[in-house]
Amino acid sequence: MHIKLIALDMDGTTLNENHEVSTITKDAIEQAIAKNVEVIISTGRTGVELKPIFDKFTNIRYFICGNGSKIYDREKNINIYQNMLPFKESSSIMQQLIQYDVVPEVYANERIYTDQYYYDHIDDYIDPTLKSLILRSLTPVESIHDFLLQHKKPIEKINIFYKDSKSKNKIHSLCTNMPVTLTSSLDQNIEINSKTASKGNALQHLCQHLQIESTDVMAIGDAFNDISMLKYAGYSVAMGNAIPEVKEIAKFTTLTNIENGVAASIHEHILKN
Template sequence: MAVKLIALDMDGTTLNNENIVSQRNHAAIHKAREKGIAVAVCTGRCNTELLPIINQLPDIRYFINGNGCKIYDKQADKTILSDPLSFSAANTIYRIVREYPVMFEVYTNEQIYTSRSCYEHAVKYVPKQFVQLVKDTRTPLDNLKALFRKDWQKPIYKLNAFFNQSDNYEDIRTKCKDLPAIMTGSTEANLEFNSMTASKGTALSKLAQMLHAAADEVMAIGDGSNDVSMLEYAGYSVAMANAVFEAKKAAKYSTVSNADDGVAIAIEKYAL
């Protein structure tokens, strides 16, 4: 069947290693839209992190962000899906993760909060290609504990932990595995927590229904474990050469790496 909707992960997929959408990727996305194919960003980023993507892809209307906890319609300037973590799950995850030497982040409706000490030493935790993005988009607090009081009025959409020791990753996963939260990652150096009903795949299926596209008419391209659900959903699922094993296993097709215009090559081959 012909492709009606393309969902693009950003980091490690559409963005190259300099966090830029290449000229060839731009051209392929433009050609797809000219052909009448809807193109949606589908990313773990949200809030202030989205601005660099919006600036590079100004014609994109739909943004599935925060691993599927939100769908933002830029043209209408409104959120059309909202699925935050429960207070109890967020509070329990915080109490577990704070015992480890990680950079812990709290994604609320407008801001991304982290501790001031981690913010000031982000280079210790964050992959170097994301350090400046983190410095530009996080709000440092002296103490994150205030965000987990019952009188806190803002929903928590996502929690993220950047870690620099693999042992921490396995320990945190083990301690959190039975909590009502989905654990994924957009890189090999972070662990993300979302509502049990929030995933890129679930949000993509809802957007496809809105746009009257069947799963067999949807193309998804990604590289991380947080992309697995949308790769399993889409009829045309493509994993990057730099993808993690789980993403490659979930995808029907493969392309070259994000440094070699893998998104453009996949769109040209399967959608145009």
């Protein structure tokens, strides 16, 4: 096997504890690209949140966004693949979420929308270390439910921040019989996508587009929403800070994101050969 493509998760993987790309990680990625390895980003984020990577890596062309809801080709400035959450499901979920004390976010139009009330009270729901990152990405609206009804189009996903396991269980029960996929990337969030949207399915589509076999793919991640792409890749790498479920299915484990685990894995599997 010869690695031809690297799929990198962002948060908890490529980005360090300050949500930045370290110089060591950047250099390793650049060296891999110089060896004609296709490096792609595979993230739960959407367009408005990708600026740190866009600015750091002008030579990364493909971005799997919204947990596989789309693949963006930066060179052509188009989405070459979409797997969106239908309006019927998103509006039904949003209507029922009104009864719960949670923060719902709608990913649409390359932006993230939430209620003005939750925007003003975000401290009650999220880790303080994430506050500035989340607030600068959000667009507050008077009513997220009304916004969705007016939008009337498929969306990338719904992200929900909750306070406790009781709320989490209620949301899971709510979605049990719906044609949707549930995953997460943080300790207190649930991400709702279309039934067939996942990082793994999007990665498979991109590899078919690029005519690259799964055995020639290395994927690196740390959270639940990375599991599908790790299962697809011939070289699956769990970050040292990954959740146990990721480490259990990955073939390799590298250092943490604080210790530049992505760089260590690239050096181990690509640059030293």
